[in-house]
Amino acid sequence: MTITKRLLAVLLAVVFVAAACGSDGDESSDAPAAPTCDQEGTLNVPDDFDTIQEAADKAAPGALVLVAEGTYEEAVNVTCPDITIRGIDRNNVVLEGGFELENGIRILETDGVVVENMTAQNYTGNGFFWTGADGYRGSYLTAIRNGDYGVYAYGSVNGVFEHSYGSGSPDAGIYIGQCGDCNAVIDDFTSEWNGLGYSGTNSTNVTIVNSTFRHNRSGIVPNAGSYEGCAPPINNTIVGNVASDNGNLETSAIAVAAEFPGVGIIITGSNDNFVARNRVDDNPVAGILVAPTPESDPIGPIIEEPDPDCTEDSVPVSDAEIAELPNPLVWHAHRNEVVDNLAQGNDANGGWDIMTVEAADTENCFSGNDAAVLSPADLEQVAPCGGPFGEINAESAALIGLLDSMQADQNDFETVELPDPGDLENMPDAATAPTEPARGPVGEIDIDAIEVPAAPTD
Amino acid sequence: MPAPTPRRRLTGLAAVALLAGLGLTACGSGDDVELVEGVTEQVDALDNSFAPEEITVPAGAEIEFRNRGRNDHNVIPADPDEDWTIEVEDFKPGSPPTSVRFTEPGTYDYYCSIHGTATAGMIGSITVEG
Numbered sequence: 001m002t003i004t005k006r007l008l009a010v011l012l013a014v015v016f017v018a019a020a021c022g023s024d025g026d027e028s029s030d031a032p033a034a035p036t037c038d039q040e041g042t043l044n045v046p047d048d049f050d051t052i053q054e055a056a057d058k059a060a061p062g063a064l065v066l067v068a069e070g071t072y073e074e075a076v077n078v079t080c081p082d083i084t085i086r087g088i089d090r091n092n093v094v095l096e097g098g099f100e101l102e103n104g105i106r107i108l109e110t111d112g113v114v115v116e117n118m119t120a121q122n123y124t125g126n127g128f129f130w131t132g133a134d135g136y137r138g139s140y141l142t143a144i145r146n147g148d149y150g151v152y153a154y155g156s157v158n159g160v161f162e163h164s165y166g167s168g169s170p171d172a173g174i175y176i177g178q179c180g181d182c183n184a185v186i187d188d189f190t191s192e193w194n195g196l197g198y199s200g201t202n203s204t205n206v207t208i209v210n211s212t213f214r215h216n217r218s219g220i221v222p223n224a225g226s227y228e229g230c231a232p233p234i235n236n237t238i239v240g241n242v243a244s245d246n247g248n249l250e251t252s253a254i255a256v257a258a259e260f261p262g263v264g265i266i267i268t269g270s271n272d273n274f275v276a277r278n279r280v281d282d283n284p285v286a287g288i289l290v291a292p293t294p295e296s297d298p299i300g301p302i303i304e305e306p307d308p309d310c311t312e313d314s315v316p317v318s319d320a321e322i323a324e325l326p327n328p329l330v331w332h333a334h335r336n337e338v339v340d341n342l343a344q345g346n347d348a349n350g351g352w353d354i355m356t357v358e359a360a361d362t363e364n365c366f367s368g369n370d371a372a373v374l375s376p377a378d379l380e381q382v383a384p385c386g387g388p389f390g391e392i393n394a395e396s397a398a399l400i401g402l403l404d405s406m407q408a409d410q411n412d413f414e415t416v417e418l419p420d421p422g423d424l425e426n427m428p429d430a431a432t433a434p435t436e437p438a439r440g441p442v443g444e445i446d447i448d449a450i451e452v453p454a455a456p457t458d
Numbered sequence: 459m460p461a462p463t464p465r466r467r468l469t470g471l472a473a474v475a476l477l478a479g480l481g482l483t484a485c486g487s488g489d490d491v492e493l494v495e496g497v498t499e500q501v502d503a504l505d506n507s508f509a510p511e512e513i514t515v516p517a518g519a520e521i522e523f524r525n526r527g528r529n530d531h532n533v534i535p536a537d538p539d540e541d542w543t544i545e546v547e548d549f550k551p552g553s554p555p556t557s558v559r560f561t562e563p564g565t566y567d568y569y570c571s572i573h574g575t576a577t578a579g580m581i582g583s584i585t586v587e588g
C-alpha cells in the first residue's frame with residue numbers, strides 16, 4: 001500500500017469514527033420481551049409462533065419447539081433451559097444466515113438444551129453454538145458454510161454431538177474446547193471441506209468415535225493454547241474414525257489450519273490421549289502426527305495438568321510476565337498412546353503413515369499399527385507402548401519442508417465450492433419423539449468393541 | 459424499557475482526526491476533550507472472553523482493545539444509544555490495538571456480538587470515573 005493510499009484509509013477512518021461517535025440514537029427501544037420459559041408441551045413454528053426465537057423464549061423446561069419445513073432467516077439466542085428445538089425435517093428446515101447473521105442457534109449459559117434435525121448455513125460465525133452450558137446435545141444437525149465453526153461447544157460440559165455433518169467452515173466443522181473435564185462424546189459426525197475437521201483447544205475427556213474427517217486441510221486436531229482457559233488438553237479418546245484424504249487446499253482455512261495441512265490426526269500439545277483403530281489413509285503429509293504446538297504470542301505459561309473443574313476463560317498474566325515467556329511457547333505432547341490404527345497411503349507425496357517429532361522422554365507410544373511408513377522408521381521399536389523408550393531420531397526438518405510445500409491461500413468461506421451432501425438422515429419420528437433435557441453422554445460407550453471402520457465408499 | 463440515555467454530542471472533529479491518526483477514537487460529550495495522558499489500560503479479547511472483564515479508568519484515559527485470541531471478535535456497546543463499536547474487520551487476531559477514550563464518567567458495558575449478547579457470554583464493562 002502506498003503512503004497516499006494509507007493516508008486515504010486513515011482519512012476515511014476519521015470520517016467513519018466521527019460519524020460513529022455522534023449517535024443521535026433513536027431513544028425508543030425495540031428490545032424483545034424477556035424470555036418467560038413457561039409454556040409446556042409443543043410450541044409449533046410457524047403455526048403458533050412466527051419465529052423460532054419467539055417460541056424458544058416461551059418454552060418451559062421439557063417443552064418442544066417444533067419447527068416446520070421452511071427457511072428461517074434468524075439468529076436464535078436460547079436462554080430457556082432444558083428445552084428441545086427440533087426441525088420436522090433435517091434437510092428442509094433451514095436456518096439461513098445470508099452472510100449477515102452471526103450464529104444460527106446459540107445457547108448462552110443455559111443448561112440442558114437439545115437442538116436436533118435441522119440445517120444452519122451461511123452464518124458469519126457459527127451454525128450451532130453452545131457456550132457456558134452444563135448439559136447439551138446436538139443431533140442430526142447439518143452445518144454448511146459457516147464462517148467460524150459448524151457445530152461448536154465452548155466452556156461447556158456434559159455434551160453429545162451425534163449423527164451430524166459440518167462442512168465449509170474455515171476453522172473447524174466441529175469444535176469442543178475450554179473444558180477441564182468436558183465429558184463429551186462425538187459419535188457419527190462427518191466433517192469435510194473445513195479448515196480442520198475437528199478442533200479442540202484445551203479440551204479434556206472428549207470421546208470421538210465412529211466419525212469421518214475428510215477433505216479438510218487436516219482432520220482431527222486436539223490442541224493447546226494459553227489464549228483459552230483449561231489448558232492443556234488431556235485424556236481424549238479417538239477410536240474408530242476415518243481421517244482420510246485430508247490436505248485439501250481448496251477449503252477455506254484460518255491461519256493455523258492453513259499452516260498445518262495434510263494430516264489425518266494431529267496430536268499436538270495434548271497429553272494422555274488414546275488413539276486407536278482409526279482408518280487414516282491418503283493424507284499427503286502424515287496419517288497420524290504427534291507434535292508440539294508452537295504458540296506464538298502466548299499470554300500465559302505452560303500448565304502441566306488442567307483443573308478438572310475448569311470451564312473458565314483464560315486470564316493473561318501481566319505484561320512483564322508475558323515478556324519473559326518463550327515466544328513461541330511450545331506445548332509438548334506427552335504419553336499419548338497410538339495403537340492398532342490402519343494408516344496407509346500417506347506417503348505418496350513424501351509423507352509418513354505415522355510420525356512423531358517429539359523426543360523419547362515425552363513417552364508417546366506406538367504399537368500394533370498397520371502402517372508401512374513410520375517416522376522414525378523404527379518408531380514401534382524405540383517407543384513401544386509399555387516401553388522401554390529408546391532414542392527417537394525425529395525428521396523435523398523433512399516435516400517442515402513438506403508442510404512448507406503445501407502452504408496455500410486461506411480462501412473465502414463464502415465462495416469456496418462445496419460438495420452437496422445430498423439428503424442426510426433424519427431423526428426417527430421427529431413429529432412425535434419425546435423430549436429429554438440434555439445431561440451428557442447416556443451410558444458407557446464400549447470402546448473395546450469398536451473396530452477399524454471400512455473405507456468410505458463415496 | 460431501559461431508561462433513555464442522554465444524547466452524546468460529537469467530540470470535536472479536530473481532536474478525533476488527531477486521535478484517529480494515532481489509532482484512537484474519542485467518545486463522550488464535551489467539545490473540549492480532556493485527555494489523560496500516560497494512563498493506558500488494556501482489554502484483551504480472547505476466545506471467547508474479554509480480560510479483564512471489568513476495568514475502572516479515569517475520564518479521558520486511553521483504553522486499548524487487543525484481539526489476542528485466534529478468532530474474530532467485535533466490541534459493541536450494550537447500550538444501543540452509544541456508538542463506539544469496534545468492527546470485526548478492524549479487530550482481527552493480531553492486528554494493532556484499537557483505542558477508545560471516554561470523557562464522561564459512567565459505566566460503559568459492551569459485548570462481542572459473535573460470542574455474546576448485551577447481558578451474557580462475551581461481555582465486559584468499563585467504569586469511567588470523574
Ligand SMILES: [Cu+2]
Nearest residue numbers: 531570572573
Ligand atoms: Cu467474540
